[in-house]
Amino acid sequence: MAQHRTSEPVDRVDPSDPAVIARAARSQRKSLGRLRRLVVRSTSLVWQSGRGLFVAMVVLQLVAAAALAGQVLVVARLLDAIIALPGSGESFTTLVWPVAALAGLMALTSIITALQGMVRRLLGERVARVMTEEVQEVATGVPLHRFESPAFFDRLQRVKSNALSRPFQVTQGLFTFFGAVAAGIGVGASLVAIHPLLLPLLAVGAAPLLLTSRRESRLEFAFSLDQTPNQRERFYVNMVATGRDEAKEVRAFETAGWLYRRYRDLYDRYLVDLRAHLGRRARLTVLGQVVSGLTLTLTMLVLVWFIASGDVSVAGAGAAIVAIRMLQGQIQAMLGGVQQVFESGLYLDDVDAFMALGRSDRSQEGTGELPDRFEGVACDTVAFRYPGAERDALHDVSVRVGPGEVVALVGENGSGKTTAAKVLAGLYEASDGTVTWSGVDYRDVRPSDLRARIAVIFQDIVRYAFSARENIALGDADTAGGAGGAAQVDARVRRAAAAAGIDDALGGLAHGYDTRLSKLFAESSDLSGGQWQRIAIARAFYRDAALVILDEPSAALDPRAEHALFESLRSTLEGRAALFISHRFSTVRSADRIYVMAGGRVVESGTHDELMALGGEYAEMFTLQASAYLTSGQ
Numbered sequence: 001m002a003q004h005r006t007s008e009p010v011d012r013v014d015p016s017d018p019a020v021i022a023r024a025a026r027s028q029r030k031s032l033g034r035l036r037r038l039v040v041r042s043t044s045l046v047w048q049s050g051r052g053l054f055v056a057m058v059v060l061q062l063v064a065a066a067a068l069a070g071q072v073l074v075v076a077r078l079l080d081a082i083i084a085l086p087g088s089g090e091s092f093t094t095l096v097w098p099v100a101a102l103a104g105l106m107a108l109t110s111i112i113t114a115l116q117g118m119v120r121r122l123l124g125e126r127v128a129r130v131m132t133e134e135v136q137e138v139a140t141g142v143p144l145h146r147f148e149s150p151a152f153f154d155r156l157q158r159v160k161s162n163a164l165s166r167p168f169q170v171t172q173g174l175f176t177f178f179g180a181v182a183a184g185i186g187v188g189a190s191l192v193a194i195h196p197l198l199l200p201l202l203a204v205g206a207a208p209l210l211l212t213s214r215r216e217s218r219l220e221f222a223f224s225l226d227q228t229p230n231q232r233e234r235f236y237v238n239m240v241a242t243g244r245d246e247a248k249e250v251r252a253f254e255t256a257g258w259l260y261r262r263y264r265d266l267y268d269r270y271l272v273d274l275r276a277h278l279g280r281r282a283r284l285t286v287l288g289q290v291v292s293g294l295t296l297t298l299t300m301l302v303l304v305w306f307i308a309s310g311d312v313s314v315a316g317a318g319a320a321i322v323a324i325r326m327l328q329g330q331i332q333a334m335l336g337g338v339q340q341v342f343e344s345g346l347y348l349d350d351v352d353a354f355m356a357l358g359r360s361d362r363s364q365e366g367t368g369e370l371p372d373r374f375e376g377v378a379c380d381t382v383a384f385r386y387p388g389a390e391r392d393a394l395h396d397v398s399v400r401v402g403p404g405e406v407v408a409l410v411g412e413n414g415s416g417k418t419t420a421a422k423v424l425a426g427l428y429e430a431s432d433g434t435v436t437w438s439g440v441d442y443r444d445v446r447p448s449d450l451r452a453r454i455a456v457i458f459q460d461i462v463r464y465a466f467s468a469r470e471n472i473a474l475g476d477a478d479t480a481g482g483a484g485g486a487a488q489v490d491a492r493v494r495r496a497a498a499a500a501g502i503d504d505a506l507g508g509l510a511h512g513y514d515t516r517l518s519k520l521f522a523e524s525s526d527l528s529g530g531q532w533q534r535i536a537i538a539r540a541f542y543r544d545a546a547l548v549i550l551d552e553p554s555a556a557l558d559p560r561a562e563h564a565l566f567e568s569l570r571s572t573l574e575g576r577a578a579l580f581i582s583h584r585f586s587t588v589r590s591a592d593r594i595y596v597m598a599g600g601r602v603v604e605s606g607t608h609d610e611l612m613a614l615g616g617e618y619a620e621m622f623t624l625q626a627s628a629y630l631t632s633g634q
């Protein structure tokens with residue numbers, strides 16, 4: 001897959017250096033191959049997105065070209081007729097037909113332009129939809145560790161904004177190019193008929209524009225790469241300043257002014273860079289236009305000389321001026337088309353590299369299946385380091401959760417509990433050691449098979465702005481749209497909600513389970529923090545999973561609710577396993593086994609009684625919390 005060496009100094013190369021010339025020749029060959037691939041890929045994408053519209057575009061383009069060439073011919077006829085009129089004895093009415101034909105052709109051109117705009121818009125949207133789906137598929141399919149890398153976010157950001165429009169722009173560029181070529185051939189033929197030298201002169205004038213426009217494309221792409229981090233940070237700051245979740249804190253801490261200044265600084269930096277970038281582009285544009293303007297002047301002078309020497313008639317000269325004007329427009333359109341293809345091509349390579357990332361990640365995934373019988377999960381001497389981190393977050397961690405067991409992870413903040421839960425959930429691959437499901441190594445198993453058997457709820461639960469029913473049924477997304485029977489889904493949703501203790505509250509909403517949650521959309525309602533947490537728990541219960549992982553599921557629950565939750569956790573397990581993380585030792589004590597983590601290691605494990613008898617870290621933390629409760633209760 002073609003990768004862009006973005007660090008290559010695009011505009012600081014010595015063009016007389018032989019190595020540069022050789023490299024340019026190589027890159028020219030490569031870029032022709034790349035261009036072919038690009039054109040084939042984009043055109044087939046556009047074709048698949050809307051065949052009828054594609055054909056309509058081609059037809060409109062051809063008709064537009066014919067109408068334009070027709071205009072030159074009619075102008076020549078009209079001028080001939082006008083010049084011949086005095087003294088010919090012909091009536092003025094002989095001019096009516098050519099004038100009407102010219103007006104008709106001009107009107108046709110305008111109508112076609114309007115129709116082209118509509119077809120283009122519709123086709124563009126269709127391509128955008130196909131590409132959005134492709135990007136979403138990759139973004140949701142890549143392993144979670146990709147989301148630890150700022151470079152991944154940069155690329156994702158670029159791809160999200162470019163994938164939608166660029167493939168269509170390549171095709172549109174091609175349409176523009178070939179349309180202009182078709183029109184150019186017609187107009188050019190009439191120009192050659194007037195004098196054969198005029199066309200080559202005009203073509204020579206276009207060459208500098210072609211060169212400068214390609215260079216401009218490269219500059220534009222390099223600028224876009226360079227600016228992605230700044231752009232992402234601006235989006236982020238803007239989101240914090242205007243986001244719904246952040247709105248409370250922005251007011252309470254009066255952070256708006258600070259955020260505004262930060263946003264302005266980022267924008268200022270961007271504008272400074274933009275000015276420099278546009279300056280570079282402008283210099284290239286001016287250079288190209290000046291050289292091409294000089295050749296146009298030369299062409300006109302040659303035309304005048306032809307008139308003076310009698311090689312071209314006055315009517316021919318008039319038509320030639322119209323033709324030159326039109327041809328110039330077509331040449332500009334051709335160059336614009338080529339520039340669009342090249343510029344979009346650079347972005348599309350970026351999109352392709354992103355798509356390839358998804359393919360390469362998938363090719364490394366295991367393909368085996370899990371045994372039907374669940375015999376527990378186990379981490380064995382597992383180490384894990386976050387991408388880009390300097391230290392391991394887990395060292396030598398061994399944890400097991402058997403069928404029917406409720407196992408707890410406890411430990412201070414940052415001790416590695418969530419990380420261990422993510423590794424057990426198969427979201428991160430252990431850097432060392434093994435993680436097994438019924439004795440089968442996670443690495444050998446198809447990730448989708450593994451995920452289907454696990455339900456995980458993290459501390460930072462997701463609050464979907466969908467209906468209450470959908471919020472819960474997303475625990476088994478295939479059923480969220482009512483697949484499998486709306487009544488069954490409904491009954492299953494209610495069972496899960498009842499087990500999470502949220503059934504009554506949801507039933508009491510304005511539209512019951514159909515009430516849209518969060519206030520982002522019309523006719524919605526919001527819930528309390530604890531109620532949201534129960535929704536998330538219901539989502540985990542809804543999933544028919546052999547292993548349920550709950551990372552601090554009860555942090556926002558009141559003590560009675562927490563007690564009820566764990567009662568229902570046990571009663572709904574039925575041979576499944578649960579791993580939960582909590583800082584509340586009153587809940588933890590009922591677990592079948594407790595692992596105590598510190599500094600990324602498991603430092604103690606056993607039942608509550610065993611750990612208390614050990615008199616170690618657990619006993620200390622438990623006693624501290626119990627005495628705090630007693631003291632505050634006194």
Ligand SMILES: Nc1ncnc2c1ncn2[C@@H]1O[C@H](COP(=O)(O)OP(=O)(O)OP(=O)(O)O)[C@@H](O)[C@H]1O
Binds near residue numbers: 386387393411416
């Ligand atoms: N995405 C990440 N990238 C790099 N380091 C991380 C990342 N997430 C966590 N860490 C680090 O890994 C260590 C373990 O974090 P982890 O979230 O597992 O702790 P925890 O025990 O769940 O803490 P808490 O009780 O606060 O939830 C910490 O040192 C933390 O700074």
